[in-house]
Amino acid sequence: MLLPSHSPDLFDRFVAEARADWAAYVDHAFVRGMGDGTLPQESFRHYLVQDYLFLIHFARAYALAIYKGRDLREMQASLNGLKAILDVEMDLHVGLCAGWGLSAAELERAAEAKATMAYTRYVLETGLRGDLLDLHVALSPCVIGYAEIGRRLAAVPGALDDANPYRVWIAEYAGEAYQEVARAARENLDRLAAEGMTEARFPRLVTIFRLACRLEADFWEMGMTLAG
Numbered sequence: 696m697l698l699p700s701h702s703p704d705l706f707d708r709f710v711a712e713a714r715a716d717w718a719a720y721v722d723h724a725f726v727r728g729m730g731d732g733t734l735p736q737e738s739f740r741h742y743l744v745q746d747y748l749f750l751i752h753f754a755r756a757y758a759l760a761i762y763k764g765r766d767l768r769e770m771q772a773s774l775n776g777l778k779a780i781l782d783v784e785m786d787l788h789v790g791l792c793a794g795w796g797l798s799a800a801e802l803e804r805a806a807e808a809k810a811t812m813a814y815t816r817y818v819l820e821t822g823l824r825g826d827l828l829d830l831h832v833a834l835s836p837c838v839i840g841y842a843e844i845g846r847r848l849a850a851v852p853g854a855l856d857d858a859n860p861y862r863v864w865i866a867e868y869a870g871e872a873y874q875e876v877a878r879a880a881r882e883n884l885d886r887l888a889a890e891g892m893t894e895a896r897f898p899r900l901v902t903i904f905r906l907a908c909r910l911e912a913d914f915w916e917m918g919m920t921l922a923g
């Protein structure tokens with residue numbers, strides 16, 4: 696059990712309210728299979744292709760967050776998120792895909808799976824309908840969740856050994872650069888909430904958070920089952 700290295704923040708409150716959905720996401724069989732190397736490689740390849748499509752829409756959602764910003768600071772925080780995807784995560788992803796025999800051309804002509812569509816469009820729609828806090832809550836399980844998954848997996852004995860085909864993926868999300876992106880996302884949520892989130896609004900935000908966690912779990916499931 697990893698103890699949080701910080702005092703409870705808004706994100707921790709969401710996790711406490713949605714513990715079962717959060718656990719089903721961060722401790723999914725796909726995740727455990729990456730940790731011990733037993734995940735079928737075909738499943739990982741299917742996931743990688745869909746994640747490329749996911750990241751494109753995820754970048755669009757951050758672009759929407761820039762648009763929704765009310766001042767330069769808010770716009771800058773979302774711009775940092777967008778840059779983290781376009782300049783860092785996407786490059787790593789395309790490199791990782793190449794190592795798995797997936798060319799950029801192949802990624803670009805792939806058809807979007809329903810789970811990819813459901814998750815990305817849910818986040819975008821939540822942001823279009825709501826305000827910046829709604830949007831960042833919908834985005835939060837992605838970045839903060841993957842950072843937690845990376846840390847958990849890196850702690851699994853043998854997970855980072857040469858014998859594990861998933862070690863590069865684990866090292867990327869457990870790495871300091873990605874952990875820092877997740878810390879910034881946590882702080883950003885707290886800053887937005889401090890600007891007038893009423894307790895009456897909290898349950899609605901938990902609903903957004905819970906749905907995003909379920910859609911993340913469905914994304915792993917799509918990888919496992921090779922669903923289109």
Ligand SMILES: Cc1ncc(CO)c(N)n1
Binds near residue numbers: 749784841
């Ligand atoms: C499905 C999914 N969720 C979160 C991340 C982290 O950015 C990702 N790459 N893919």
